[in-house]
Amino acid sequence: KELRIASYLAKIAKVRNSPPKDAGVSLLVVKEKTKYEARKTVDFLIAEESKEFHRDPLGDFIIFIANGMIFCQHEKVTIAGKNAKEILDTVLRLNLVSRLDHAAYLGRELMKAEIALRLGKNYFQDRDLNFGIY
Incomplete structure (x- = not known):
């Protein structure tokens, strides 16, 4: 890809005879070209x-x-x-969890697995994703 x-x-650079800036496509996967300002908050708690x-x-x-899918294995069922x-x-519909924590x-780990799947990275439960030098 x-x-x-x-x-x-x-090809765009060659046709325009200039760098392919603002071409509508990007090779940036994790980083974005534009950084937006965060909302200003007044009162907050430190997490x-x-x-x-x-x-x-x-x-x-x-x-x-595995095989381009995320698997979530429980003693009662495996969901892919x-x-x-x-x-x-x-998982929630099948009432497989009883605790909010x-x-x-599960939400955090499943999201990490989804990011790993999309980026072609390895996923290991309870470990950070490996982004190299970052």
């Missing part, structure tokens, strides 16, 4: 990570990617899908 886009940008861990009585999940939302919606954890 990158090769096709790079070839297209090279704190909870150090407590409570196992969900309804069971644990193993999350992995292409994105975090549809998998988490299915567990549902939040």
Whole structure:
């Protein structure tokens, strides 16, 4: 995919006889060309990570990617899908979690798996995605 886009940008540069700026396509995958200002806030709390861990009585999940899909394996069922939302919606519909912190954890891990799948990265549950030098 990158090769096709790079070839297209090279052709634009040759035809215009200038760098392929504002060509409508980009090789930027993680970084964006334009950075937007964040909203200004007045009062806020500093977020704190909870150090407590409570196992969900309804069971644990193993999350992995294979064959272009995300798999979410529970002792009762294995759910497969292409994105975090549809998998988490299915988990919630089947009442496979009983704790809000567990549902939040699943959402984070499934989103990491989706990002890894989209970017062609490896995904390992409970580990940060590897973006090289960043």
